[in-house]
Each structure stands twice: as structure tokens, then as C-alpha cells.
Amino acid sequence: MEKKEYDAVILGGGLAGLMAANIVASAGFSVAVVSKVFPTRSHSAAAEGGIAAYIKGNSDPNDDPDFMSYDEVKGGDYLVDQDAAELLSAKSGEIVHILDAWGAPFNRQPDGRIALRYFGGQTYPRTRFVADKTGMALLHTLFEHATGFKNIDFYNEYYVLDIVKEGKDVNGLVAMEMKTMDPIYLKSRALLIAAGGLGMLYKHTTNSYINTGDGYGIALRSGVALKDPEFVQFHPTGLYPSDILISEAARAEGAILKNNKGERFMARYAPHKFDLAPRDIVSRSMTIEIREGRGFEGGYLGLDLTHLGKEYIMERLSLAYDAAKTFSGVDATEEMIPVRPAQHYFMGGIDVDITGSNHDLNGIFAAGEAACVSVHGANRLGSNSLLETLVYGRETGDSMVNFLKSHKNVESNSNVDGIINTAYSYIKRESGEHFGTLLNELRDIMWENVGIFRDEKKLEEAVRKISDLRKRSVNMYVTDKSSNYNTEVFNAFETRNMLDVAFAISSAALNRKETRGAHYRDDYPKRDDDNWMKHTLAYLGDSEIKMSYKPVNFTRWKPEPRVY
Amino acid sequence: MEEKEITVNVKKYNEKDGVFWKSYRVKADRYTQMTEVLRRIKTEQDPALSYRASCHMAVCGSCSMKINGIPSLACKTMAFKVMDEKGEINLESMDYYTEVRDLIPDVDTFYDRMYKVMPRLYADEEVIEDKEEQRMLPEEQKEVWKFQGCIYCGLCVSACPSVKEDEKFLGPAAHAKGYRYIADDRDTKREERIDMLMDSAWRCTSCYMCYEVCPQDVQPVIAIKKTRSHLDDYRGPETDVITMARKHDNAILELINDTGKIKESSLYLKTFGFGEAIKDSINMLKSGKIKYAFTKDSDVKNIDEVKKIMGDKK
Numbered sequence: 015m016e017k018k019e020y021d022a023v024i025l026g027g028g029l030a031g032l033m034a035a036n037i038v039a040s041a042g043f044s045v046a047v048v049s050k051v052f053p054t055r056s057h058s059a060a061a062e063g064g065i066a067a068y069i070k071g072n073s074d075p076n077d078d079p080d081f082m083s084y085d086e087v088k089g090g091d092y093l094v095d096q097d098a099a100e101l102l103s104a105k106s107g108e109i110v111h112i113l114d115a116w117g118a119p120f121n122r123q124p125d126g127r128i129a130l131r132y133f134g135g136q137t138y139p140r141t142r143f144v145a146d147k148t149g150m151a152l153l154h155t156l157f158e159h160a161t162g163f164k165n166i167d168f169y170n171e172y173y174v175l176d177i178v179k180e181g182k183d184v185n186g187l188v189a190m191e192m193k194t195m196d197p198i199y200l201k202s203r204a205l206l207i208a209a210g211g212l213g214m215l216y217k218h219t220t221n222s223y224i225n226t227g228d229g230y231g232i233a234l235r236s237g238v239a240l241k242d243p244e245f246v247q248f249h250p251t252g253l254y255p256s257d258i259l260i261s262e263a264a265r266a267e268g269a270i271l272k273n274n275k276g277e278r279f280m281a282r283y284a285p286h287k288f289d290l291a292p293r294d295i296v297s298r299s300m301t302i303e304i305r306e307g308r309g310f311e312g313g314y315l316g317l318d319l320t321h322l323g324k325e326y327i328m329e330r331l332s333l334a335y336d337a338a339k340t341f342s343g344v345d346a347t348e349e350m351i352p353v354r355p356a357q358h359y360f361m362g363g364i365d366v367d368i369t370g371s372n373h374d375l376n377g378i379f380a381a382g383e384a385a386c387v388s389v390h391g392a393n394r395l396g397s398n399s400l401l402e403t404l405v406y407g408r409e410t411g412d413s414m415v416n417f418l419k420s421h422k423n424v425e426s427n428s429n430v431d432g433i434i435n436t437a438y439s440y441i442k443r444e445s446g447e448h449f450g451t452l453l454n455e456l457r458d459i460m461w462e463n464v465g466i467f468r469d470e471k472k473l474e475e476a477v478r479k480i481s482d483l484r485k486r487s488v489n490m491y492v493t494d495k496s497s498n499y500n501t502e503v504f505n506a507f508e509t510r511n512m513l514d515v516a517f518a519i520s521s522a523a524l525n526r527k528e529t530r531g532a533h534y535r536d537d538y539p540k541r542d543d544d545n546w547m548k549h550t551l552a553y554l555g556d557s558e559i560k561m562s563y564k565p566v567n568f569t570r571w572k573p574e575p576r577v578y
Numbered sequence: 579m580e581e582k583e584i585t586v587n588v589k590k591y592n593e594k595d596g597v598f599w600k601s602y603r604v605k606a607d608r609y610t611q612m613t614e615v616l617r618r619i620k621t622e623q624d625p626a627l628s629y630r631a632s633c634h635m636a637v638c639g640s641c642s643m644k645i646n647g648i649p650s651l652a653c654k655t656m657a658f659k660v661m662d663e664k665g666e667i668n669l670e671s672m673d674y675y676t677e678v679r680d681l682i683p684d685v686d687t688f689y690d691r692m693y694k695v696m697p698r699l700y701a702d703e704e705v706i707e708d709k710e711e712q713r714m715l716p717e718e719q720k721e722v723w724k725f726q727g728c729i730y731c732g733l734c735v736s737a738c739p740s741v742k743e744d745e746k747f748l749g750p751a752a753h754a755k756g757y758r759y760i761a762d763d764r765d766t767k768r769e770e771r772i773d774m775l776m777d778s779a780w781r782c783t784s785c786y787m788c789y790e791v792c793p794q795d796v797q798p799v800i801a802i803k804k805t806r807s808h809l810d811d812y813r814g815p816e817t818d819v820i821t822m823a824r825k826h827d828n829a830i831l832e833l834i835n836d837t838g839k840i841k842e843s844s845l846y847l848k849t850f851g852f853g854e855a856i857k858d859s860i861n862m863l864k865s866g867k868i869k870y871a872f873t874k875d876s877d878v879k880n881i882d883e884v885k886k887i888m889g890d891k892k
Contacts, residue, residue, distance in 0.1 A: 117699025
């Protein structure tokens, strides 16, 4: 088997991974970026609306970083680590400056400064954007910048199987080249998991097909905790019926949600912020409207842009216009866009501190949606995911550099063969469970039982069923025995990861007996700060999820009722 | 919603069996994207079918393939819009790239073309050191963003006749990327970029295939024409192509100055010379198109005004 050695291996070629790669490579260390897709195919490209940033001298005169941190803390229903939120706000301006210096073509004001607009949950407007393809523009900027480094090697279309470790020390990972199915051992002292989210766990999601929770799965199997996995975000405006994202930018620019009576129903649920209340609130309100018979036939609501005018829509919201036109046959300048909530983001993730370091293993880091730094708490605000990938991609890159300076090589690869043998067992087996069956069952269970509204009965059933699916998955097999782009095998690997993280999500959701942010329990409809103002830590045991807790870091904001 | 059963014929390929076609019957409705059709086939009928797909909203550029012979993104193609009267749709791997497996070609040659054009901004030192804020006018941002919209899908290169014939031509996507940085005032390497791109820019035949197939409306051929307009700033070696380009530019200027028009046959003679014109006349004779060489143009009426404007330009 081929073996290559690097100072740092980065799993994931999206914004967080590439930002860290740029930082670690700038410090002179060798870096391998491993991804199951070519980097520009990463889900970061799908981010639309923008990146929140307070830029001194180019923000609302009344705004300051404290307002921004406060918005994050309140938006996250006080499960936010406030030191992490403050760091996110404090470095937001710098990050936009760096991206601008690397060539990001942000929309501009007439005087040439970077433009800004409102987004959900913001006290003052601070979202910077590149039309409504901000993620794509930033991803290309970072990727192209990274290709300028001689000490970054890209392993594109390599699927990562598992982490190599010796005791508590991380020693790289084993991946498989998708084109040839050849395994490769990428050895490194530092390992960053920046493999993105897990939308494919849910039947309805705005996420890419590739978002299969791979980073969480391999972390759990290596004894690394997921923090707050019960918090899953559902975006209010998934296009009906394809679940393609219609950006929050649409509402930020003035679009209005309407029910089948033509009412602006958000006035009843969020009398101050209306359609721009945080996403968990809007998604729940929409679900209630649909449930109570005020939706349109098929189960959707209307997003009305028509009053904005054709020219404005075309310039600011061209992607939303194109998506509605292409995928639902609706001309948004004349009709309402049909929308319904769909899974969108995972607030939980690999447990890391404010430096991006995990402490279950030595040398393991996580950033972006794969990580849980706790800047989003129980609900993420729009424009903050791009910001987090970059600010914490950079912070984590710096931590990796410090780690590499002080840690020597560990020589060992005791579990490499085991990883490869397990992987090959799916191909060798001639019969058993097919991943497609398991996957379709899983996506239904997660949507029905671990979705927008939850209760004990639904969650108990989910945990039981997922536990059963995991048992069945031990005998997964694939029909395709060929050795070029055998995508069936990779789907089976993905299914294994999805089952592991689904087990953690449903177990933690059953465990948390309160309502907070995106975690809404019909049987416990109130926030319970006395018992639940704490982070969940979920470890994968032999046949159960082991739960422990961690305090929330407070700096200055005391919990208050969350009204919008 | 009304569903119909459609037939999807896929040109499959693997090392062992070579090329073969396989048909699938799938239920779809008017909102079903071709990526969803492929997902249904894979999860319900043929798990061994291999294709690339990621964002399903036309921003990641993964699912490039030929649909009924037309280079397309599968996600941006609705099944009902492309099926024929019998409800059939044909899927094939993109042209030009080497086949590896089913609908997955090896697109490394595409990426190599992109890497060749220094696809990154080289900002001023003052900016990098955070001593100065960059400004960019909204019009300039629009121009840059227009050509930055490329999603690396590779469709334009697969459709381009010039890349197949001329290995020195960088191809449409790389030119869009290259021009995007020429148009960006924040970049410090404009001269170097012009020198790097100019020879290749004049190897395009302006057939507009890239313009037709681009799913993002990037219009690479327009980027190529805009790059050509920097010919006077070119400082690289005088290649045959550059010599031809200069003759072409001068001929256009002369023709407009003298006649107020671009007279195609005269332009051709002045650009390529008599020898080349004879060769091509024979080709035109053979294909029955020689008559177009003798099409009589009407004269421009106020030629003095044209000369005045041209004089001002000079």
C-alpha cells in the first residue's frame, strides 16, 4: 500500500479546510488536502446569501462587534459559548479584508467600498455578499489561492475511511482513491477534520448529495465526542418540491412569506422581526401554518418577491430567480415562489475549543460545519456559517502550526490494516443488507421523528430503529465488484457514517428534555435554564451513545427570554 | 402531481465490459431533475451506475454530461423538458475527456488548463500587509464577477472544436478565468497575464459553442475577445499567431478607415495573405461556398464622417 507523509492532513476541501491549509502552508509545513470531490464541488459553494462582518468604518454607524456577538448569543438561544462568539465578531472584519486581498469580488458601494445588507436576526445590517453566490465566489477564491502553494498537495476524489492513531496520538488517516480503489495511508502529526455537514440524513434537505456526515462518523468511531448533536437547523425556504435553497437574502431584500389566505403570517409569530426572525422560529411557524391547513395543496407556502421589481430581483437575487424558474417553473417577478422548510445545517459537531482543538485525541482538530466551537449554540444565524468556516478555519490553522512546532513524529500504524479490511469486507461479501434500503429507511426516520417538532415517543422510536439499522449495517454488501469509480462502495461507506451520527443525534435529542433553539420538544415546550444550560457531549459506545456534559461559557450576556 | 414513466438510456463503460448501453424505466414528474432521475436509478435499480453529482443547484459543476447529445448539467436539466415523444432520454459521458467509468470522465486535463493561467489575485503589498483598503467600483465588480462565475464544469472545453485541433489553445474556461484577472484593477500582474494569454486568445475560432453550452452564462468567447483587445499591450514573443493578429487588427482599422466597413474578403486577404487565400478558395469551391467570397457590399454614404472619427482615434 502506498504511504505518504505530511506535517498536516486536512480532510475536506471546502472553505474551512482550505483556509486552514493556506495558514499551515504559509508557515512552511507540508499539507495534504483530501476530499471525495474536487474542492470547488464542496458544499461551501452552495452558500448563497453572504458573510456577516463588522468592518470598522464600513458598517452601520450605530453598530459595533458587541451588538454582533449579542445577536449570535440570542440567536443561538444562549447555548453559545460567548467567548467564541466574541472572537467570531472581533475577527470578522479582518477575514473579509483577507478574502478581498485574495481576490474575492464582493459587491461594492458606489464609492468602491464593500456593500452590505440585512440578514435574519441582525440588529444592524452587516452581511457582505457576492450576488447570491457568495459561497461559490469565496470557495473559488480560497481554492485558487491555495493552488499557488507548492507545499499543498491535493488528493481530489479520495474517500477517507478512518483515522489512524496510536493510543491517544493521531497519526493520519487511510483513504481510498476513487478512480482506482487503491488505498493510501496519509501519515501526519496533525489532522484537521473539515468534512462539512450531514444533510443527506434527512429526506428533505437543501444540502448537496455529498453531505453525508463523513467527518462526524470517523470521529465518533475514533472515540471523539460530538458536541450538541441534537441541534439541527431547518431552513424556512426550501424550494418546493426539490428542496433547493432559496436564500434568506430574498427575505433580507424584502420578500414576504404568505399563506393560502394571502396573510403575512409571520406577523403573528414574530411581531417585531416578521419574516426575518431566526430560522428555527420561522420554520416552526411555517410548519404550524401548513399543519393547520393554511398551506397550499402539496404542503407549501408562498414567498412573495413580486413587489421588489424585476431589475432589483435580477441584480440581487438572480440565483433565487433562476432556481424558481428552472426547478419549479415559477417566474418570481410575477408569482410567489413555493417554499417549505428543509434540513439545512448542523449546529452540533466535533467537540473543539476556541482554538479548534479537540482533547479526546492528541493532534486532532476540526473546523467549519464539521466542528462545534459553539458559536451557533442552539440555532445558527444566516451569514454566520461562511464567517465561521473562515474565522475558525484560520484560528485552527494557527493552532495546528503551534502544535506542529512542539510535537514530534509518532512512529506507528497499528490499525491501518484493520481499516482496510473492514472496507474491503463490503466488496467481498456476496449477500446481506444493501445500503440503499438502510439509507432510505434512515432518511424517513430522521425526517419524521427527529425533525422540526419532536417528542419522547417519536425520539424513542427513532433511537430504537436506528440502533436496529446499525446492527443490520454490519452485513452491508455491494453488487458492484469493479475497481474504477465504484461509487456503490463509497455510498456504503457513507451510509455507515450516516448511521453513526444519526444514532448520536437521536439519542441526544431524546436526552435533552427542554426546548431550545432548533431543538423543539412538544412535551417540554419551554427552555429550562436550571437543568439544561449545558452542552451535550456524545460518545459512541458499543451499542449506545454515552452522554456527558460541559458548561456553557458566559462572558457578559445573561439569559433572557428570546423574543423577536 | 402527475407522474409519467420515462426511459433513460445510459451509455455505460467499464474496463472489463467496455462500452455498452443500458436502459432504465423511471417514474418522474414535471419537477424531476436529471440528477434525481439518476439517484432513483442508482438507489432503486442499478447501484453500480456511476456518475458525479453534488449541489443539485448548478453551482458546483459536478454533473456535466451529454443529455441527448447536448453538453449539459444534469441538475439543471428537467427530465420532462428533454424527453422525446416516446419519453426517452439518452445520457453519455462528455466528449473530449477520457472515459473512466459510465458517466464519469477524467477531467484532469480541464483542471490543468485552469492552473496554467495563474488563477489567483496578486494584490499590492500594502494591501496584503493591511496598510491599505482596496476599493473597486461597482461596474468593475460586475465585469469581474461575470467571468468569475465559471464553475469548473468543463462543458465548454468538451464542446470546443479548437481545443481538439490546437494544443496551444488554452480553451474557453481558462480564458474566462484569465480575463477575469485582467479586468481586476486590484491585481498587480496584468502585463504578465496579457503576455501569457494573447497568443492563445487568437487561436479561438469564435464559433460560440462555449457561449451556447455554459450553464452559468459566463460567455468565455466574450472574455477571449476582450483579451484580444489588449493586443497593443502585448510584449511577448512575435509568434505566427501574434503576427496574424496584428495584421488582422490593422486590416480592420484600414478597412473601416477606407470603406467604413469590415469587408470580409478583403479582411481575409490582408490577414492571411494571398497564398492562404488561394488554398481556402479551393476548399470553398469544393464545398460550394465560393459565391460568398464575391458578395458585393454596398458603399457607406458618409465616409468622410467615418474618416473623421477614425482620425480622432488615431
